[in-house]
Amino acid sequence: MEYITARRKRKKRFKVWKELEEEINAHGESIAKCKHCSVELSAHRDRGTSHLKRHIDSCVKRHLGLMHEDDSDGDNFVFDMNELRNC
């Protein structure tokens, strides 16, 4: 396992790993645990991270968290929508 890591050293980690926790499951397999909703996804290094990225993009808990961050903007947006509807 060590040599694989060394050979791929210059390959940077994908951004998804900022939002996922790499863990080993009961079967000794690498998994990626979503930091937002704690869902466990398979994380074989050789299989790429497209499915992980897909989860991050569609993670409901993550989106709720992001919405919560700019709460006031969201309220204003809803208000504007209602005004447009009345016109």
Ligand SMILES: [Zn+2]
């Ligand atoms: Zn998630």
